[in-house]
Amino acid sequence: MELPVKYDPSQTEDKWYSYWLKHNFFHSEPDNREAYTIVIPPPNVTGVLHMGHMMNNTLQDVLIRRARMMGKNACWVPGTDHASIATEAKVVAKLKAEGIEKSDLTREEFLEHAWKWREKHGGIILEQLKKLGASCDWARTKFTMDPAMSKAVINTFVYFYKKGYIYRGVRMVNWDPEGLTAVSDEEVVHRETDSKFYYLRYKISGSQNGEYVIIATTRPETIMADAAVCIHPDDERFHHLRGKKVIIPLINKEIPIIEDSYVTMDFGTGCLKVTPAHDINDYEIGLRHKLPVIDIIDEHGKLNAKAQILVGEDRFVARKKIVKMLDEAGLLEKTEDYKSQIGYSERTNAVIEPRLSMQWFLKMDVIAKEALRVVEDDEIKLIPDKFKNTYRHWMENVHDWCISRQLWWGQQIPAYYLPDGEYVVEDTPEEALAAAQKIDPNLKASDLTRDEDVLDTWFSSWLWPISVFDPEKPGFPDKEPNKELAYYYPTNDLITAPEILFFWVARMIMAGQEFCHDIPFRNVYLTGIVRDKQGRKMSKQLGNSPDPIKLMEQYGADGVRLGMLLCTSAGNDILFDESQVEQGRNFSNKIWNAYRLIKGWTIDDCAKQSEEAAIAVKWFDAKLSRTIEIVNDHFDKFRINDALMVIYKFFWDDFCAWYLEIIKPAFVDGRQMPTDKTTFDATISFFDSLLKIIHPFMPFITEELWHNIDERKAGETIMLQPMVKAKPYSEELIHSFSQAADTVVALRALRQSRNISPKEALTLLVKRAGYPADMSPIIKKMANISEIGVVDTFDNATAGQAFMIETIEYYVPLSGMINVAEEIAKVKAEIARYEGFLKSVSAKLGNAKFVEHAPAQVVELERKKMGDAQTKIDNLKQRLDTLK
């Protein structure tokens, strides 16, 4: 059967994925092999695959496939995250589109809708990962809201509560008026935003002559919530106002003037309005001065009745309106443009409103300390290690974690309130009742109300590396781990984005140490953010993110994987460009065509191996071992793109451009000559090795070809073949081959510059016997040289072209005359270049201090450099003489 010229991934990818699944190759069970474990960073259950996932999961798959071939018991645990805010927002939006408001539903009804949504959309992203070739152990797929996983979260809450680490309190939180929930500091993104500075006149109470102070504010709509005006105690400009009162404009409310050194004298007017309910700093000033808290903004960001005016207006509408009212009342001194950092909700992009509310917190100081230590001591390695600084900074300035969210989708906080407002925290309603009855024996189950809030999503994902194996472990540090946890934990490598280093990575370390007394993973490989060619972050809004599924359809999953990896280096952002994926596809095609070439050969059992083939086989064998060593080293250092590039070049240049071209059987009279068995077998074996080395990167094409290059038994797979190992090899052989290759390149360049056809055979003379004589057959075949003669001098200098490889002189006699003047100029330029070099080297060697201080081998090397340069100059000068 004639094979198509171009490789068609659609013919192979689904076929082999089903084959792998059918034979359960991805599944892992504890055994006596060494475990190699990765837990997937669980994507949002409602998410669809984007380029960041592609990057991340390709890397994980490369590592896991490689580990599997290295003989480890490789286990990659997949799953999804319930992502409470994001998912709840999507469900709310979907219901809204159907005319249903969340407020019309009970909690149970809403959750029913949410679970239905999850049924429908929850598996999409995992199915998409299969297209990519991800070799996850699908039998272990977990969801952060699986009953057992949720139980682990509840147990953890109860554990920390009883340990005294979880407390409840009124705090100023970051309120998302769209998501209607508090969000953590980490979920607030600060962006510089254009706003205005309004200068308002507050009249001095009781002043006869209409005296006033000017206050600068960006939030005039909050003046009704002002509790005081504050000046700096040292600010002499305002000393006459001490103890006086001012009148809030429009509502004519009298508030005191207080003094606090928080105020910056030279910022604004030096006069600050204090609004404890709507600003975190003002809140703190309010605490110091025992000021009342007047909360005039409701959960939706609208002014409430306490505002007295503009009631029911949205905060931003109210701002515009009140400015107009103040202006009309003559109380607006002036307006200035101003840029300030405004907090936005990461999830809904709403402007965050600082708001006082009752929330649950987890104390972080103690657990953060140990989590910092293990990273400082390199028990956990961050790759690249520059993230250590960032990590340290965060861990040293850690705040208590606000873990409650005013949502329904998630694990409901297991706190149960008694009628008198007291509460108990227990694993189950039954235990809660029992605990409550200790307080009041007459209580019935119906007297208890459970806290409405759910827990922050990260409060469940921080247990992920533990609970995917043993969901009964979190909350019970002293319990024996089950067999799975004991075997797979700690996991090996975690591949994730630096953005969630604190959200997730740091907290997993904390949970791991708390419950397992051990780190959750040894290496954290932090990938970059995938950006477009212009360096913009890929986002739906910009529409600059390609659809990964379409990309895979167009270029093949192998091509896309390669394209992603080619532009990755740890911690650096990835500038994604489709041309890289194209390069990946081209590589698939190159592999495919190498296979087509080999497949077209016939074997003659009696044929003798040619000289050049014998050399090529020996050389390639050595080069293979060296390449494996280099690749292993790159993998050890997580330089995955470097490892790939080495392999890419090894296949393309060394295997295709050199090895195959050398051993390619001759073509005589339009007919392919057969190849000898020794060479053929060696070639198949090399190809087999290459496929194995490439397999972790490009699983599909390698599986396809591996099944075609040789007989395979049913149920065999490349993915479980042992990885090729390096053997001892001769550096010298590799070096002399590369000298020969350089000679071939020089001869080709010579042909090109003189318009000599590759078909015209040439004679080559070499001046000294120091040249790699055993490589002669290679030079002859690859450069179409009929004869290589070793001579003492080159005669007839004007009718040939000389060149040097290292210090060896070659000469090609040519029938036509060369342009002597041009040649002389060229040789002179060469001499000048080497003389310049020689000068710098001899200056170095002439420096007594250098010879004294530099290591002996460095000096030795410089001497060799000088000697070589001198030889070259001598050679060139001789050549110049003969030309003249």
Add this chain to the structure above:
RNA sequence: GGGAGCAUAGCUCAGUUGGUUUAGAGCAUCUGCCUUACAAGCAGAGGGUCGGGGGUUCGACUCCCUCUACUCCCACCA
């Protein structure tokens, strides 16, 4: 405002305790090729005073200082 990182060819990046022939790769570019595996290819070539300035050293892309540009993280200046 504080902290961190980066600056090397047109682009994306290597350059591993300062010395490996006066800097490497991939892509892109240019030139010549439809050579019987592959034009998604083959062969060849060009291209960088390593951001600027100063310093340490026998020797600096590499270490130090400074300036400039960019990026990221943290932070309550109303």
